[in-house]
Amino acid sequence: MKDEQRTPGLTIDCQEIVELVTDYLEGVLDTDMAAEVEAHLQLCDGCDIYIEQMRATIRSLGTVPVETLSETAQSELSRAFRDLRGPAAAP
């Protein structure tokens, strides 16, 4: 048991991993801790799946439709830009 506890990847438990996952993905864990997380992921199917699900969640958030400025506002802005910065407005 004692030896098992020292095995790389097992000084950390799954319940800790699920709270460290954001720090891990953000790259802010120190080198030792990051290596420990990686070793754990090699050993633990559940956490490996968990972290892939976090990545999938993040990727899919990038596909959520977003609002934008109305067409009218966009063309008003383009006009303002031409008026203020366009060739005609040059000194």
Place this chain on the structure above:
Amino acid sequence: MPSEEAESADAALLERLRTGDSDAFAEIVRAWSPMMLQAARAYVSTDASAQEVVQEAWLAMIRGLDRFEGRSSLRTWILAILGNIGRSRGVREARTVPWSSLGPADDAAPAVDPDRFRGPDDQWPRHWTPLGKPRAWPRSPEEETLAAEDRRELEDGLAELPEQQRMVVALRDVHGLTSDEVCSFLDLSAGNQRVLLHRGRSRLRGLLEMHYAAEAEVMGT
């Protein structure tokens, strides 16, 4: 830390804007306005106000182009302009969200239900139980073909997150801002920004997991 490549792309863009290239301007208005509309909601509470704040910010940028010294990226600069306009507008609308705090303590649920981990007397305390262990999802939720329902689930979940978590997750993961940009725009510490991001993402992962589990049950698998 912006890469050299990003810096020279930014310098080229700035040059185009300064010489009155209206295509370049229309391009960044198209590219950045969605992110700015989201960010404006940190300070104002209606869509109409957010649209106005974003328009004002663009106008202020056009007028300020000659003064911009290029010490930050253009995107960071327009965000700073937006923040100034949004804050004064928010004061008038009496909207005050304490962005620098983490929100109510009850927003701090653990990422995963503690019952899914083994107890203290187990040989492997705090590791997944056989039933609690995550199961691979039947598909990746961003896959185009099957994603409509998954995406709706995610959008609903995002809309229901506590306000501070929603703002940070939306700016980072939906709109692709960097953590530095989000921290400086919301005046958040890096640590608090990560806590909000973590709580929000964890909750959304959990929602997708429930969505897939319910689906598996219906399919009888």
